[in-house]
Amino acid sequence: MPKGRHAFDALRPSHRMKVRFDRETCIGMFQCVAEWDTFEKDEGEGKADLADSEEVEPGVFEREIPDGDELDAKFAARVCPVDAIEIYDDDGEQIV
Numbered sequence: 361m362p363k364g365r366h367a368f369d370a371l372r373p374s375h376r377m378k379v380r381f382d383r384e385t386c387i388g389m390f391q392c393v394a395e396w397d398t399f400e401k402d403e404g405e406g407k408a409d410l411a412d413s414e415e416v417e418p419g420v421f422e423r424e425i426p427d428g429d430e431l432d433a434k435f436a437a438r439v440c441p442v443d444a445i446e447i448y449d450d451d452g453e454q455i456v
């Protein structure tokens with residue numbers, strides 16, 4: 361099987377857009393929660409939580425963006441006042 365992208369890769373779940381959330385940077389203003397319901401409030405810690413994410417580095421969480429949630433995810437990233445949310449396309453390029 362040759363390495364590299366195939367025409368149908370974009371249809372596979374493993375090639376979806378990705379969100380990366382730096383919870384250390386988050387200051388708990390919760391604008392993201394209003395834009396995308398995958399972000400949840402943790403009022404106790406004054407931080408957002410990214411549901412069903414994986415901690416890839418201490419305090420940094422990632423997950424794939426489900427089909428249909430791409431716009432909401434991008435809005436969540438744009439409204440964050442401290443740029444704690446980054447969005448990557450299916451090639452791994454940062455787009456927000």
Ligand code: SF4
Pocket residue numbers: 385386387388389390391392393399407408439440441442443444445
């Ligand atoms: S908008 Fe940014 S700072 Fe505010 S809760 Fe979401 S991630 Fe944290």
